[in-house]
Amino acid sequence: xxxxxxxxxxxxxxxxxxxxxxxxxxxxxxxxxxxxxxxxxxxxxxxxxxxxxxxxxxxxxxxxxxxxxxxxxxxxxxxxxxxxxxxxxxxxxxxxxxxxxxxxxxxxxxxxxxxxxxxxxxxxxxxxxxxxxxxxxxxxxxxxxxxxxxxxxxxxxxxxxxxxxxxxxxxxxxxxxxxxxxxxxxxxxxxxxxxxxxxxxxxxxxxxxxxxxxxxxxxxxxxxxxxxxxxxxxxxxxxxxxxxxxxxxxxxxxxxxxxxxxxxxxxxxxxxxxxxxxxxxxxxxxxxxxxxxxxxxxxxxxxxxxxxxxxxxxxxxxxxxxxxxxxxxxxxxxxxxxxxxxxxxxxxxxxxxxxxxxxxxxxxxxxxxxxxxxxxxxxxxxxxxxxxxxxxxxxxxxxxxxxxxxxxxxxxxxxxxxxxxxxxxxxxxxxxxxxxxxxxxxxxxxxxxxxxxxxxxxxxxxxxxxxxxxxxxxxxxxxxxxxxxxxxxxxxxxxxxxxxxxxxxxxxxxxxxxxxxxxxxxxxxxxxxxxxxxxxxxxxxx
Numbered sequence: 001x002x003x004x005x006x007x008x009x010x011x012x013x014x015x016x017x018x019x020x021x022x023x024x025x026x027x028x029x030x031x032x033x034x035x036x037x038x039x040x041x042x043x044x045x046x047x048x049x050x051x052x053x054x055x056x057x058x059x060x061x062x063x064x065x066x067x068x069x070x071x072x073x074x075x076x077x078x079x080x081x082x083x084x085x086x087x088x089x090x091x092x093x094x095x096x097x098x099x100x101x102x103x104x105x106x107x108x109x110x111x112x113x114x115x116x117x118x119x120x121x122x123x124x125x126x127x128x129x130x131x132x133x134x135x136x137x138x139x140x141x142x143x144x145x146x147x148x149x150x151x152x153x154x155x156x157x158x159x160x161x162x163x164x165x166x167x168x169x170x171x172x173x174x175x176x177x178x179x180x181x182x183x184x185x186x187x188x189x190x191x192x193x194x195x196x197x198x199x200x201x202x203x204x205x206x207x208x209x210x211x212x213x214x215x216x217x218x219x220x221x222x223x224x225x226x227x228x229x230x231x232x233x234x235x236x237x238x239x240x241x242x243x244x245x246x247x248x249x250x251x252x253x254x255x256x257x258x259x260x261x262x263x264x265x266x267x268x269x270x271x272x273x274x275x276x277x278x279x280x281x282x283x284x285x286x287x288x289x290x291x292x293x294x295x296x297x298x299x300x301x302x303x304x305x306x307x308x309x310x311x312x313x314x315x316x317x318x319x320x321x322x323x324x325x326x327x328x329x330x331x332x333x334x335x336x337x338x339x340x341x342x343x344x345x346x347x348x349x350x351x352x353x354x355x356x357x358x359x360x361x362x363x364x365x366x367x368x369x370x371x372x373x374x375x376x377x378x379x380x381x382x383x384x385x386x387x388x389x390x391x392x393x394x395x396x397x398x399x400x401x402x403x404x405x406x407x408x409x410x411x412x413x414x415x416x417x418x419x420x421x422x423x424x425x426x427x428x429x430x431x432x433x434x435x436x437x438x439x440x441x442x443x444x445x446x447x448x449x450x451x452x453x454x455x456x457x458x459x460x461x462x463x464x465x466x467x468x469x470x471x472x473x474x475x476x477x478x479x480x481x482x483x484x485x486x487x488x489x490x491x492x493x494x495x496x497x498x499x500x501x502x503x504x505x506x507x508x509x510x511x512x513x514x515x516x517x518x519x520x521x522x523x524x525x526x527x528x529x530x531x532x533x534x535x536x537x538x539x540x541x542x
Contacts, residue, residue, distance in 0.1 A: 012042070
């Protein structure tokens with residue numbers, strides 16, 4: 001198309017649909033269904049697809065490499081991302097953006113259109129030509145509008161906007177400079193874990209007219225944070241989910257399947273479905289865990305305590321998530337009959353290999369830490385890859401799925417604003433991270449053994465005096481809650497302990513009829529020994 005013609009055009013994009021993205025992504029936009037053009041407007045159908053899971057395990061890696069090789073032939077209009085967009089922004093760039101943003105605020109510019117116009121006029125990013133510069137401005141304004149609808153905190157908006165500008169400068173400018181509208185459009189292949197701001201930037205690239213393909217072999221949970229994502233992007237999801245690996249580099253040697261293996265796999269696909277209730281060991285180890293605490297009566301707590309997750313009301317597996325109905329309760333006071341109280345106590349602590357018992361609080365010592373540079377992204381989210389490289393990270397020996405679970409739940413605890421009964425500061429977020437990184441081995445061993453549909457791990461805390469939980473205790477309790485643990489806090493005194501630290505929405509309080517202020521755990525052991533002797537006595541005479 002002639003440059004003079006292009007100069008008069010307005011460019012709009014629409015979400016393209018296809019039954020074969022791997023072939024149609026190479027179709028010229030002007031030959032796609034929905035393309036339109038006149039002297040004033042060009043409407044371009046673009047493909048933005050999220051491909052989640054694996055259609056054929058044996059062909060997945062080879063297919064990715066083939067696609068990458070074909071896209072690489074496009075040379076300067078192809079961008080592949082394996083570790084996301086660059087998070088380490090030059091400080092001079094940040095200072096320049098902050099300066100212009102501050103000036104915009106002083107001038108009373110709060111409207112997204114004015115913010116974009118004000119900052120871009122200060123040459124924050126490189127210029128291409130008047131037409132493409134105007135295109136960037138228009139689409140960036142749309143992006144900022146979308147972002148503000150999802151995020152009302154203007155400090156977060158500003159931090160994300162700085163990243164968008166930096167990524168435009170680093171990635172989008174060259175792709176756009178080499179793009180001649182009407183011909184082959186730029187392609188972006190994003191592989192692996194993704195952050196919220198990166199999703200918004202992919203939307204921006206699609207608004208510019210780029211095709212975008214996102215691949216993840218296991219889940220797309222971050223996309224759920226963007227409410228309008230399905231307006232801009234389409235989902236292809238396969239039932240096979242696997243732990244994310246590095247993008248394949250070399251052709252994989254083909255392995256032949258035996259007849260018995262094929263038959264076993266076919267049976268497995270029929271029997272061991274997400275909703276069958278009949279599961280293979282570790283079938284869902286790579287799924288995201290969502291704890292859904294049950295609201296129970298005091299009596300139900302003991303009925304459900306040793307019941308496996310899959311048999312509890314509310315357990316389900318769908319869309320790469322395992323929903324675990326767990327128990328989080330405080331038992332305040334005692335029965336008048338202490339024998340009954342100790343009998344309940346022994347029920348709660350009977351399965352030793354899956355129970356962590358705390359007999360005095362606080363149970364975590366404060367620990368010093370220094371925040372490693374870059375451990376948190378600009379938007380406050382956790383930089384998981386950076387965490388894995390710091391000295392305090394010592395989980396590498398655990399199964400990869402367990403490591404991912406730990407990091408996911410640290411991030412969830414950091415971002416769940418209403419869990420703690422106090423405001424979370426940046427330092428407290430760092431304390432959350434370093435406290436969990438310092439978990440004792442007994443916690444890690446139980447996580448290693450936790451097969452989600454089966455027996456649920458337990459945390460039982462006995463608080464027999466006036467002590468309250470430390471911040472570190474609250475962090476560990478919160479983390480175990482999010483992981484799916486059953487948690488019971490026994491407080492025979494009836495004193496407050498958990499109330500001052502965790503929002504009451506998340507747990508039940510069961511109040512018994514009496515209070516005891518000098519109750520000792522040795523009484524529980526004596527009661528258990530007495531019952532054991534009694535049982536042995538009756539067995540002798542049977």
